[in-house]
Amino acid sequence: MADGGAYVGEYQQSPSTQSALEVLDQAALENFYAQRNGSPFWLNRNRLNKQAAVMIQAIQNSWSHGLNPETYHWSRIAGLTGPKVKAGKKIPLEKDSLMNFELILTDSFIRYVRDQSGMRVKASALGLEASHWRQRPDVASVLALLNSEGDFEKLLRSVEPQGATYKALQAELLTLTKKWQEDPAAQVEPIRMAKPLSPGKSHAEVPKMRQRLGLPEVQEKDNRLIYDTALVEAVKQFQAEKGLKSDGVIGAKTLFILNQNLKDKIRQIIVNLERLRWMPTENTSKVIMVNLPSATLWALENGQVKIEMPVIVGRPKRATLSFRTEVTGVRFNPDWTVPPTIQKEDILPKLIDDPGYLVDKGMEIYQGYGQDAQTLDPMATDWAAMTPEEYRSLRLVQIPGSHNPLGRIRVLMPNRHNIYLHDTNDRKLFSRSDRAQSSGCIRLQEPEKLASFILSNREGWSEEKMKANIKSKKTRDIMIPQTIPVYLLYYTAWIGPEGQVVFGEDIYSHDKKLLQALEKNNGIYIPNNSNSLVVKIAD
Structure with a gap:
């Protein structure tokens, strides 16, 4: 491929190539290959070089970061190389197709590095401020990394998060994925309790609790529904392992974790890996x-x-x-200057019933600001007759x-x-x-x-x-x-005191919102159990 280098520059400018690749920054791509005099980065003639083998392996394993390999053209690449690749492997393509393959790998690298380096979802769509979190770098900055000298594998690892929590969640994702591969249809039958269950009490769901925690069934009919000592100890151990208060009381948080199925946990890890990549x-x-x-x-x-x-x-x-x-x-x-919401929803109703409430709580009322501010007497104010506009103009300050x-x-x-x-x-x-x-x-x-x-x-x-x-x-x-x-x-999965991964509650439903955005933009994928091809986790 003596003249192949110059041809890369010509080929990547063609409209068909741009459309097929959905090029993120055409000018940056042209400049990158111009600096290389059009020579390929990933190929030695018609064979993969070392960095190509490393890149393809990273794409194949990107699901372990909670990413979708299809974002990085995995099916197109695997269709040409097979799932197992190594440096020197021959790519059976003509020159035009080889050039297309070269550009596919470059585009994969760009997308992979950007996704590892910041938010894949618009901050505003999640109610967040973009300036507070890591944003994905521009294409030119990503391509500049390829011009740096040094080991390509180390370069790729340097853009991947390395923190202890991130690594622990990755390991848990691998464990859960293996279980999911063994039985994708496995579901957890919910344990339902309307209120917390204390030791010694009885409940119809106790047999299901015993089964869930691996305890034998109680044979005596009269004792089958009793939350007995053996089950209490098993619950306490479960709570300690999950980072909960180990009191043996089966409350909402204990039930939440007991009722999670594999699919729920996999998705929960994926959204938390995503958030960890946002951290500056x-x-x-x-x-x-x-x-x-x-x-x-x-x-x-x-x-x-x-x-x-x-x-x-x-x-x-x-x-x-x-x-x-x-x-x-x-x-x-x-x-303490009372926030408007608390002032309106919590304090005003009490003032209407008891104007002396503010005096009892050591609060002062001001109308206006600065030197023009006036102090009001709560006992001399008709709170029930006050309009919303008048009430909003007041400042309640607790000394x-x-x-x-x-x-x-x-x-x-x-x-x-x-x-x-x-x-x-x-x-x-x-x-x-x-x-x-x-x-x-x-x-x-x-x-x-x-x-x-x-x-x-x-x-x-x-x-x-x-x-x-x-x-x-x-x-x-x-x-x-x-x-x-x-x-x-906002992390709903974290490392517990014994080093275990704790699955917490999505108290504000932010996981749900982020999952919806990721599924819409990228999809949630993991490998199936027969080969390395990725499959979508069905709803």
């Missing part, structure tokens, strides 16, 4: 992360977890949003104190959603397994510990100063010299 790389030593479905906060320094604590997140009707912002400091003894729902500490993290991390004056919810209970902000179980983490690099700061600030009961902001990134994340 931070150059700061400290990062704070909150996972909303697990209601857990982590504070990391130099990649090491320094703090892990339960938090309270927004209930489904007032869901906490996912976004990135930066911590700028800590406010001690904060006041620092025991009634203040922000407690003694608020983390300063400016964002347009008015969502922040804070202490609370109501601590009973932290013991619950279902901690989606707030109005949108995030309540901290150990606010002093997080405040110390945030302020530890501030010169002259100490635990004694923090205690003195809290004791003063005066509102004071302590700013930090370098901001700390904070992420509010």
